[in-house]
Amino acid sequence: MKRFITIFAVFVITMGVSVHSAVHAVQQPDISAKTAVLISADTGEVVYAKNCTEKLPMASTTKIMTTLLCLESGGLYDEFVVDSNAIKVEGSSMGLQEGDIVTKYALCCGMLLPSGNDAANAAAVKIAGSIEKFAEMMNDRAHKLGLSKTYFVTPSGLEGEGHGSSAYDMAILAREALKNELFRDICSKESIKLEFGDPPYTRWLKNTNKLLGMYDGVYGVKTGFTDEAGRCLVSACKRDSKDLICVTLNDRNDWNDHMAIYDYGFDTVRELDxxxxxxxxxxxxxxxxxxxxxxxxxxxxxxxxxxxxxxxxxxxxxxxxxxxxxxxxxxxxxxxxxxxxxxxxxxxxxxxAESVSAEKVPPKKKGLFTKIKEKLGSYFSR
Structure with a gap:
């Protein structure tokens, strides 16, 4: 009887551990995205991936690169008049009109929040002189970052021949951009108050990234959509010291997919001191x-x-x-x-860790010739 009780007790404990493990097992999410990736913002390690190196059009998530280059170009608060031809572009807009006076900072906000194609083109022409030359700058930076599946044709993300990237490349690009404190600050805002126009006047821009208010810890980054690319989303989320970046391309259910991927990620990654x-x-x-x-x-x-x-x-x-x-x-x-x-x-x-004082150098002793020269010099100067 005692032996039976002992065996039964071991069985119950074993079953308890098995059930506990099953309940807490981390299941990979089942998502709608054609490609996706989740990386550690700290180390760049891949936490979750689905076809993450496949090149696809990435729509307005392109503006991550455009904004980063704009922020790095300097003179962010200098006012100038937007190029009239640059702002004549289809799609989403920050509301620029011919003759408007803006700053590069305002254009960055116009790109990251309402996803203004007009803002992207205006920034490109201001910085490089033309959209084509700015695209060369974008591709040069992509090459330096090792983005092997990325090629830029437009600063806005409107499709051009060969324009595209992979989920993994976009995650690495977002990781680089988020090191810029001003970029991080702008993309984390649900709305922002700016002054621009002819003459400038106060107005509000609203962020298209609804995930900012849907999931605890999300602080960016950028939405995107075209008929060819579908819904694209780059986001970032931090809880305690766990900092993650998620990218989905061609995803009809991106808000929910990102939340599911983050649930998986925060259960999977660990903190290393x-x-x-x-x-x-x-x-x-x-x-x-x-x-x-x-x-x-x-x-x-x-x-x-x-x-x-x-x-x-x-x-x-x-x-x-x-x-x-x-x-x-x-x-x-x-x-x-x-x-x-x-x-x-x-x-x-x-x-x-300590102070280092400057070493005092003792004056050199004057030789006999120097003394005679000084003496004669003072004599003849009388």
């Missing part, structure tokens, strides 16, 4: 010591990863070959790049 190095030094010149010790603000950083560990992390000191004294304690003196398997995760400041 990375211990930062403590023995960082840089050479100094003209000070009372030859080495300056550098420290980080925090002893560790937390990143979102699928299967990575601390052995996959590399650190690179970003500094001049040497630092001139004096240096004050706590002063930012260099930067530390954190990489995961060769891909940058973050770059953080390094601070002086």
């Amino acid at each position: 990375v211990t930062l190095p403590t023995d960082i030094t840089v050479d100094t010149v003209g000070g009372n010591t030859e080495k300056l010790h550098l420290v980080t603000k925090d002893s560790s950083v937390r990143i979102c990863t699928v299967a990575g560990n601390e052995n996959d992390i590399q650190f690179t000191l970003l500094s001049a070959p040497f630092i001139y004294a004096p240096v004050k304690y706590g002063e930012e003196a260099a930067k530390l790049r954190i990489s995961f398997m060769g891909r940058e995760v973050d770059t953080i400041p390094l601070y002086a």
Whole structure:
């Protein structure tokens, strides 16, 4: 009887574990998108994929690249008159009219929120002089980012011969764009108040990305739609230190698909605490010591990863070959790049762990000839 009870107890415990595991098993989502991908915004690791390297038209998600290049071009708040021909374009619009006075910042908002094709064309012509030359800039940047399935013809996303990308490429592009704080700030807004026009006047632009108010933690990025491309969506979502980027192309049910993919992703990825190095030094010149010790603000950083560990992390000191004294304690003196398997995760400041005072150079003793020359010089100057 006792043996039976023992066997029964083991059976119940085993069944309990099996049921518990089954309930908490992470099931991959069944989605409508033709292609999709979910990556860690920190490491770039793929968390979920469905045909993610297949090249397809990506509609107005193209404007992620256009906006990034616009933000990087400088002079964001300088006013200018939009090119009359550039703004004559079909599709979605931020409401530009001939003679309107705008800024590049306003055009970026017009691209990311109401998905203005007029804004994209106006930015392209302002920056590069023509849409064709701007497309060359877009493709050059895509090449530098390693976007092997991406080719741009238009700044707006309206189809051109060969214009397209893959879900994976668009996720990597979004990851790059979101490193720009202004880009991140704009695409996270559900609406924004701007001034532009002839003369400029105040108006509101509304974001087409409904996912911002539908799912906790979503902070971007860009919608897209054309008859050829179907519904396209690039989004980003962060909960605690888990930061994810999701892309779907040609997806009739994109809002729900993104939420389902995020549910899967947040259950799948884990947080990795990375211990930062403590023995960082840089050479100094003209000070009372030859080495300056550098420290980080925090002893560790937390990143979102699928299967990575601390052995996959590399650190690179970003500094001049040497630092001139004096240096004050706590002063930012260099930067530390954190990489995961060769891909940058973050770059953080390094601070002086001590003060380095400038070394006083004793005056040179004057020779006999110099003394005689100075004496004669003072005599004849009388």
